[in-house]
Amino acid sequence: MHKGFVFGSVAVAVGVAFVGPASAAACTAGTTCAVTTIAATVDVGTLAIAALPVSGSLTFTSVLPAAGATQDLQKGADLTLTTVTDTRLTGTAWSVTANVSEFSDGAPTPHLIPRSALKLSVPGAPLKVLGAAGMTIDRKGTATAVNGTSGDLAGLVSASATGGLNTVEYTPHIDITVPAGTPAGTYTGVLTQSVA
Amino acid sequence: MSPKRLLARAAVAIIVAAALPQTAALAVPEKAQCTKGLGVGLVDTSGSERDPRASVYVVANAKPGSTFTRRFQVCNGTGGPLTVKLYGGDATIAGGAFSVSEGRTRGDVAQWTTVDPGTVTLPDQTRVIATATFTVPAQATAGERYGVLLAELPAQRSSSGLGVASRVGVRVYLNVGEGGAPKSDFAVSSLQAVRRADGTPAVLARVTNTGRRALDLRGTLLLSHGPGGLSAGPFDAQVGTTLKPGDSAPVTVPLDKAIRGGPWRAVIALKSGLLERQATGNLTFPDQAASEAAPVTASPVPLYQDESAVTLFAAVLIGIMALFLLLFALLAFLRRREREDPRSALPATG
Incomplete structure (x- = not known):
């Protein structure tokens, strides 16, 4: 069964064009027969995510080479303005899982900042919710450790199942505890946000 | 290549070509x-x-x-x-x-x-x-x-x-698995009244997935029979909690800050797909922030919305009605035959 005709049909446009005799009985050899063109556009709705890199610095120039460094360095940064839009109109939930890779300086023998040094959170501001009545948003409001093995952080942001059409904007924040003795340099990593 | 094979290949190519545009x-x-x-x-x-x-x-x-x-x-x-x-x-x-x-x-x-x-x-x-x-x-x-x-x-x-x-x-x-879809079911075992650090009261419902398929829960909670006969709600359950078979998790229902004291009769209705279960319990909310009352055992509320229950009830009802109709028809038939049979009208002979 085609879902669009049963569930969540937002827009259905059907165009019909007839040429020549409309009667099927008239459609015999040597005559011009009816040509019927039917075009249908069915919007079944989507769950969408938009997350673009923002300018900001995660360059740890203030971390000195190992000699003399005895304290960890706390570094924080806002990552990316993220927008999740749900137009499925079915009142189903969605949840964002975040994965963060370890950070590397890209040297031939790379220096690494492990996942265990990373924490993610979604601050209450800026957080914009345009949602259906009754929808609730849950988020990791406080810095939450990223799993050291798989890098998964489930439920970074999630929307309740009672919502209909909804849009949520948020900016995840990362806290990094740079281990003492980490060489100075530019460390890069990848944040992956998966919404389903 | 033999002509037969060429013909077969050509036929396959035509079939594939005909199918390709659609794909x-x-x-x-x-x-x-x-x-x-x-x-x-x-x-x-x-x-x-x-x-x-x-x-x-x-x-x-x-x-x-x-x-x-x-x-x-x-x-x-x-x-x-x-x-x-x-x-x-x-x-x-x-x-x-x-x-x-x-x-x-x-x-x-x-x-x-x-x-x-x-x-x-x-x-x-x-x-x-x-x-x-x-x-x-x-x-x-x-x-x-x-x-x-x-x-x-x-x-x-x-x-x-x-x-x-x-x-x-x-x-x-x-x-x-073989056969039809496995059974889905869940149970609400307890309800607990809490007051969060910011003073917002909430109800925590402990839900266990007792079926064999994952559940995506949503639902509402109603309060009634409160102080002075007050009622409140419905309040939406927070977050689409997903539970796999055998798992248990609390479903949180945040309430209005005006909700105080008790006892209140709480009825929570949770759904996953077509499956719905309701449970009730009497709750008294603590006045102090960041405190919680002891959990109370939740009693299941029978559901007329429960599709399987409705189906079973309807089947039994139809069966009983059919039995009555059959009995009535049989009695009518016997009476009619009795009236029409001249032998039944003959006086008994000794």
């Missing part, structure tokens, strides 16, 4: 009105699956050795062209949350799923219809698996060196 047409981007970002949405639903979640997620019951397909659309609303990877991934359910596994995993759903096309370039405001084929191996063991049909936008690097990748997906709840 290819599905993978060609077409104009669409896409919402902001990279979006996906299920196009097909299963005709046999009655669970309303099947209109949004792939909710399927498949036998070992079987194959089925689902189509989903991928829509580009990013403002520029995109090259998107499409594939099947794995997911887990833990702590009440549905979590997409990192990277290109090799779990059951990922291995059993092929997506056509695997990569697609989409101009802005266009969509493509992709087809996911699920091939369940003949030796697959029974049980439910979780996964996602994913569209991935690889990491974009910013000047800071941080890469940001996005994936959006259609959840997959794939049960493998």
